[in-house]
Amino acid sequence: MAPKKPPCLPSLLLPLLTLLLPQADTRSFIVDRENDRFLLDGAPFRFVSGSLHYFRVPRVLWADRLLKMRMSGLNAVQFYVPWNYHEPEPGVYNFNGSRDLTAFLNEASIADLLVILRPGPYICAEWEMGGLPAWLLQKPEIQLRTSDPDFLAAVDSWFKVLLPKLYPWLYHNGGNIISIQVENEYGSYKACDFTYMRHLAGLFRALLGDRILLFTTDGPEGLKCGSLQGLYSTVDFGPADNMTEIFALLRKYEPHGPLVNSEYYTGWLDYWGQNHSTRSISAVTKGLEAMLKLGASVNMYMFHGGTNFGYWNGADEKGRFLPITTSYDYDAPISEAGDPTPKLFALRNVISKFQEIPLGPLPPPSPKMMLGPLTLHLDGYLLSFLDILCPHGPIRSILPMTFEAVKQDHGFMLYRTYLTHTVSEPTQLWVPNNGVHDRAYVMVDGVFQGVLERNMKHQLFLIGKMGAKLDILLENMGRLSFGSNSSDFKGLLEPPVLGQTALTQWLMFPLKVDKLVKWWFPLPLLRSSHLQAPSGPTFYSTTFSILGEGGDTFLFLPGWTKGQVWINGFNLGRYWTRQGPQQTLYVPRPLLFSRGALNKITLLELENVPPEPQIQFLDRPILNSTLHKTYIYSLSADTQSPSEPMELS
Ligand SMILES: CCCCNC(=S)N1C[C@H](O)[C@@H](O)[C@@H](O)[C@H]1CO
Numbered sequence: 001m002a003p004k005k006p007p008c009l010p011s012l013l014l015p016l017l018t019l020l021l022p023q024a025d026t027r028s029f030i031v032d033r034e035n036d037r038f039l040l041d042g043a044p045f046r047f048v049s050g051s052l053h054y055f056r057v058p059r060v061l062w063a064d065r066l067l068k069m070r071m072s073g074l075n076a077v078q079f080y081v082p083w084n085y086h087e088p089e090p091g092v093y094n095f096n097g098s099r100d101l102t103a104f105l106n107e108a109s110i111a112d113l114l115v116i117l118r119p120g121p122y123i124c125a126e127w128e129m130g131g132l133p134a135w136l137l138q139k140p141e142i143q144l145r146t147s148d149p150d151f152l153a154a155v156d157s158w159f160k161v162l163l164p165k166l167y168p169w170l171y172h173n174g175g176n177i178i179s180i181q182v183e184n185e186y187g188s189y190k191a192c193d194f195t196y197m198r199h200l201a202g203l204f205r206a207l208l209g210d211r212i213l214l215f216t217t218d219g220p221e222g223l224k225c226g227s228l229q230g231l232y233s234t235v236d237f238g239p240a241d242n243m244t245e246i247f248a249l250l251r252k253y254e255p256h257g258p259l260v261n262s263e264y265y266t267g268w269l270d271y272w273g274q275n276h277s278t279r280s281i282s283a284v285t286k287g288l289e290a291m292l293k294l295g296a297s298v299n300m301y302m303f304h305g306g307t308n309f310g311y312w313n314g315a316d317e318k319g320r321f322l323p324i325t326t327s328y329d330y331d332a333p334i335s336e337a338g339d340p341t342p343k344l345f346a347l348r349n350v351i352s353k354f355q356e357i358p359l360g361p362l363p364p365p366s367p368k369m370m371l372g373p374l375t376l377h378l379d380g381y382l383l384s385f386l387d388i389l390c391p392h393g394p395i396r397s398i399l400p401m402t403f404e405a406v407k408q409d410h411g412f413m414l415y416r417t418y419l420t421h422t423v424s425e426p427t428q429l430w431v432p433n434n435g436v437h438d439r440a441y442v443m444v445d446g447v448f449q450g451v452l453e454r455n456m457k458h459q460l461f462l463i464g465k466m467g468a469k470l471d472i473l474l475e476n477m478g479r480l481s482f483g484s485n486s487s488d489f490k491g492l493l494e495p496p497v498l499g500q501t502a503l504t505q506w507l508m509f510p511l512k513v514d515k516l517v518k519w520w521f522p523l524p525l526l527r528s529s530h531l532q533a534p535s536g537p538t539f540y541s542t543t544f545s546i547l548g549e550g551g552d553t554f555l556f557l558p559g560w561t562k563g564q565v566w567i568n569g570f571n572l573g574r575y576w577t578r579q580g581p582q583q584t585l586y587v588p589r590p591l592l593f594s595r596g597a598l599n600k601i602t603l604l605e606l607e608n609v610p611p612e613p614q615i616q617f618l619d620r621p622i623l624n625s626t627l628h629k630t631y632i633y634s635l636s637a638d639t640q641s642p643s644e645p646m647e648l649s
Contacts, residue, residue: 049076050303066111073351187222236263267331276624305330314481320455326573367551394507426461435494559610
């Protein structure tokens with residue numbers, strides 16, 4: 001798909017107007033160091049940009065979100081390209097559907113937004129492994145984000161596919177990409193490997209040419225290691241930071257040229273088990289206005305956050321492992337459901353003081369829908385589907401193997417062994433060196449015993465006869481996306497110990513859960529044997545239809561504990577009702593069939609099924625519930641809107 005060209009013109013006008021319109025050979029975006037500004041086609045230019053990640057929004061909604069950004073007064077959109085989203089296996093590439101990068105570039109062009117593109121290779125972004133593909137860890141000694149030849153070989157191979165796709169979209173070639181970032185906050189990474197950064201800069205120049213503006217972004221403390229000759233240095237900071245101090249520090253690296261904040265935080269990320277993060281409208285607007293008054297160019301991170309569908313969330317490590325939530329609402333100006341918020345209008349008002357805002361109203365919030373409660377029925381226990389979930393059978397090994405070693409990147413793997421002696425007294429099961437990555441659901445002869453969790457104190461005691469089957473289902477909760485000083489392998493990293501005995505002789509079952517759920521859709525092909533296992537992770541489902549057109553909605557799972565959800569075979573993401581802060585999952589209307597057609601929802605509940613296995617669809621999100629409480633909304637008799645939530649526990 002070629003970049004959008006100027007509209008076709010009557011032939012007699014063309015010669016005249018081509019003198020006026022910037023053509024590919026006269027289009028330019030450069031740094032004017034004499035006047036501390038950018039020049040676009042020779043005219044002074046300042047970008048007011050927002051971050052939107054195409055990989056967190058269904059493709060059918062891209063145009064809607066980009067339009068709302070343009071109508072907010074932005075003139076550019078900034079986004080990453082996650083390597084792992086496009087190269088699922090070495091040498092296998094996917095640029096289709098919601099991965100169609102050039103389609104997104106074209107949508108941005110149609111929305112009249114310039115593009116600031118950040119292809120990594122590492123992107124952070126609270127995304128699984130910061131965008132790096134997990135298959136890199138099949139070489140366990142690889143040194144990520146360094147000049148390690150194994151890492152550079154994979155990077156070169158990837159960029160030789162990606163960067164040529166971007167070349168026609170560069171602004172001076174007729175496209176909308178005005179600048180490209182090299183790496184991401186490299187100065188915050190322990191390696192500080194200038195050979196690596198120089199290699200990347202050389203590769204980008206070789207594949208993108210000399211004219212495109214290449215830049216780096218670092219926090220104030222990262223400029224020293226993150227900056228490189230030939231790459232324009234920019235910083236990132238939020239409303240609570242000292243703009244004057246940070247820009248003064250930036251001037252040590254860029255004495256001349258425009259000041260740029262590449263990530264001005266409009267909100268912040270959420271971790272499971274912590275309260276929902278917010279940033280006040282007054283602080284965010286005040287900080288933006290101060291930067292615009294200085295003539296700085298600013299990108300607001302995030303302008304629309306979207307969702308970590310499937311298993312795509314990343315994680316941080318702050319004393320302990322902190323997985324990012326499914327919702328990436330980020331308290332951003334455009335909500336997770338794509339609705340303009342008061343913060344958007346306040347920011348739009350600030351922007352209007354400095355540059356022209358497109359005329360006309362913003363599109364209204366999308367229609368929302370309530371449905372339910374719906375009762376789900378038991379489809380079967382996870383352990384009873386091993387023949388379908390692991391069709392090639394288990395992998396045998398004396399010691400447990402990691403997900404990466406068996407080439408299972410995401411989701412779940414079952415580890416099975418048999419007790420070599422009878423354990424008649426309750427005996428502790430534990431894994432040395434914090435070796436549970438990340439959560440382990442333990443069963444003995446199919447009976448659920450409890451959970452072992454990364455970074456948490458283990459208190460799990462069990463008994464069992466000689467020959468009893470010990471099953472440990474491992475859940476990968478997402479690989480570290482920031483601050484990881486070592487590679488984040490997943491699975492049982494050490495042999496579990498029962499009492500004083502290290503358990504050996506393991507069977508590993510990589511589980512293709514998504515394939516099973518898709519295969520089931522629309523109706524499960526069940527056998528009675530699937531209902532045999534007495535307990536443990538369980539599939540529940542139901543079908544439902546929407547009479548009218550329907551709308552966006554928010555799946556509410558009162559009383560459920562933790563698991564994964566699929567709607568019509570689409571992996572909506574993780575829920576963790578017990579932990580919060582989010583109690584609902586955003587369900588985009590395009591995922592649903594309307595006018596009476598059949599929809600199907602499937603849950604994989606990993607811990608405890610509520611007495612009443614019900615779910616609801618609400619017309620509003622619950623992202624900041626206080627912890628360890630659950631609510632139920634009952635439809636009030638006189639209206640269809642839910643009454644105030646009633647606390648259940
Ligand atoms: C808790 C620290 C998380 C590190 N990430 C930081 S500072 N950020 C900078 C980073 O470049 C961006 O991708 C995002 O990850 C952003 C936080 O939303």
